[in-house]
Amino acid sequence: MPTDDAEFDRLVEPLRRELHAHCYRLLGSVHDADDALQDALLRAWRGMDRFEGRGSMRTWLYTIVTRTCLDVVAARGKRALPMDLGPSSEQVVLEDAPVTEVAWLGPYPDAPDARYERREAIELAFVAALQHLPGNQRAALVLFDVLGFSAAEIASTMDTSVAAVNSALQRARAIVAEKVPPPERLQDTKAREIAAGFASALERGDTDALVALLTKDVTWSMPPLTHWYSGIDAVTGFAVAVPLGRCPSWRTEVLTANGQPAVACYLGESADAVHRAWSINVLTPRGDRIGEITSFLDADLFARFGLPPAKA
Numbered sequence: 001m002p003t004d005d006a007e008f009d010r011l012v013e014p015l016r017r018e019l020h021a022h023c024y025r026l027l028g029s030v031h032d033a034d035d036a037l038q039d040a041l042l043r044a045w046r047g048m049d050r051f052e053g054r055g056s057m058r059t060w061l062y063t064i065v066t067r068t069c070l071d072v073v074a075a076r077g078k079r080a081l082p083m084d085l086g087p088s089s090e091q092v093v094l095e096d097a098p099v100t101e102v103a104w105l106g107p108y109p110d111a112p113d114a115r116y117e118r119r120e121a122i123e124l125a126f127v128a129a130l131q132h133l134p135g136n137q138r139a140a141l142v143l144f145d146v147l148g149f150s151a152a153e154i155a156s157t158m159d160t161s162v163a164a165v166n167s168a169l170q171r172a173r174a175i176v177a178e179k180v181p182p183p184e185r186l187q188d189t190k191a192r193e194i195a196a197g198f199a200s201a202l203e204r205g206d207t208d209a210l211v212a213l214l215t216k217d218v219t220w221s222m223p224p225l226t227h228w229y230s231g232i233d234a235v236t237g238f239a240v241a242v243p244l245g246r247c248p249s250w251r252t253e254v255l256t257a258n259g260q261p262a263v264a265c266y267l268g269e270s271a272d273a274v275h276r277a278w279s280i281n282v283l284t285p286r287g288d289r290i291g292e293i294t295s296f297l298d299a300d301l302f303a304r305f306g307l308p309p310a311k312a
Helices: 005-027 030-046 057-076 124-130 135-146 151-157 162-179 188-204 207-212 232-246
Strands: 214-221 228-230 249-257 260-268 275-286 289-296
Touching: 005 030, 005 057, 005 124, 005 135, 030 057, 057 135, 057 151, 124 135, 124 162, 124 275, 124 289, 135 151, 135 162, 151 162, 188 207, 188 249, 188 260, 188 275, 188 289, 207 214, 207 232, 214 232, 228 232, 249 275
Parallel strands: 214 289
Antiparallel strands: 214 228, 249 260, 260 275, 275 289
């Protein structure tokens, strides 16, 4: 059993990244995941006398982290994307004001050496679908299907019965299956090519090149704006009117988020002006094209992705 802070940190450090990803899956927010993990590890440190080396440190920590996240879910509810709030817009909305009273889903920064139990279990569609589940179903599904815990271990973690866990799993899988398309695994090089093509088309203001990258049923949403667009015609109309029309100049950086290709966008008043952080755009590939664009309009996210606040 750890006897001081340094020893506790040494035991926890190898698990910190996966515990943080677990918090993000359950909470849909990097900020909430930070707070929940910090709170959970403090609880673990204070409760080490109750562990006493019984069982696995990993299982014990996941129990504390999961219970901490469930407390947050109970207090704050779910996080949303624009499509959760209403139908898509058929016409371009030029004066769209941010909605701050909604708890928005956020993107997850991938570390350069990120390794996930299952990459699709950190993808945006999966995390968004989890937000539609009650906390107990959310936790049961992640612990069983993603992390490989047994129903008995989950029952102990959640202080319930195995039968209740199995029931929660059945309900959760049915809901997630309705909302999450089958995963498409692209080679990292191909995913990066798609993101680079999107970035280049945006910087050049090339409508034809941008549209050529999109599927016919593409969607484009921009939290914290509530309006979103569905289908190639509506998305093209939005792209021509706003990012390629009203926005003078773009600089971009290709990266990954949620295990998916992504592009950070900086907006400038002219090509030779300073370009300031504007959005993190998470791209969801469908085959060799983009099926979903989720543009998170939040300059504060850039620091989390290790990006500067501005580009020359």
